[in-house]
Amino acid sequence: MSASERSEPVRLFCFRLRRATAPTVLHRAPMIQSRQALVALVAELRDAELVGLDAEGDGLYRYRSRLCTLQIGVGDDVAVVDTLAIDDLSPLAPLLGEDGPVKVVHDVSFDRKMLATRDLPLGNVFDTSVAARFLGETNTGLAALLESRFGVKLHKKYQKADWGERPLDQPQLDYLVSDVKHLPALAKQLESRAVELDLLDEIHVETRYALERALEPEAVFQPWTRVKGARELSGSGQAIVKALADARERVAREADVPPFRIASNRVLFEAARRRPKRLRDLRKLRGLSDMPDGALRDALAAARRDGPPTIEKKPAPPAERRAERKAREKALMAWRKAEAAAREINMQAVLPGHCLRDLAGVSTLDLAAIGAVPGLGEKRLARHGATWLGLLRGADGVS
Structure with missing residues (x-):
């Protein structure tokens, strides 16, 4: 288990605002686009016990995704921060960090990655996606959760919008706000259910x-390994698909767009399957129009010069070790299924899949090794550690 799991007590979130210090609803510009306005926003929210938070990037339109907007607020009072217009976002750090209010998000991994692109922290978080999954929700998407619990329908029109474009119109701003305004209420419902099931x-x-x-x-x-079916191509086909994929990557990087917007994987596979010899052979294919002639010529030359890629294969573990791990996983899965049924909770809440896999792979059969599994937590270890140890020993045939 990580140091943070051992040393930090679990906070039982209380989703209420202190009435005496609740944020004042301010009349803001449509977007916060200056450091001064950002400082004012942080001051407005610093006494909140929780805030809704969401980040938008432009990964569908750029080679490397940028943090384009950040929506943050309480209830209907949600601010949209134009993160492209403000060079210094550091005033947000105390609000977003571990000592700030509880941040309610939906998909903490994405938000953490996007904030990190601007050197911003993220801590003290309640993830409604994790909560919904552990509570056994059939559909854990935010739109589905809001519709089923509040009758709120989020418009899908802007789900794939280019949030790097400016200006953003009012319907786009309304969409950004709608993604966040219901998060605190959703978190409150999920937290209440988690407390009932002892899963907080x-x-x-x-x-x-x-x-x-x-x-x-x-x-x-x-790049070529992302092309479906590429590994099944002949040697010459693999040489062509590798060279084309590398060329596409260079063109995409220079144009600052995702590689798929230059040429699809399907087109690259079809080109390799046909084994083109000359530029005109490639130009017969639809879907390569955004690849310059020079890039395609270079790709054909590279395929002839370099030949097929070297495919490194990791040696498989010994058969005995594979059988041992399979037996361990089988024992843990059977136990997890029975425990979930007995407690009437989701199996992932009993033991997440990543924990199960890591448990099955521990090299030393003792509680210290089990306790070192990331994401397990002290509560699970105290409750089930001895049981898991017995299961692993039994699977290994150790008394």
């Missing part, structure tokens, strides 16, 4: 786990 601690620990994992380095993949 588990929700807190899982949210903390997601926060910590959000900024871990992502695995680096060669």
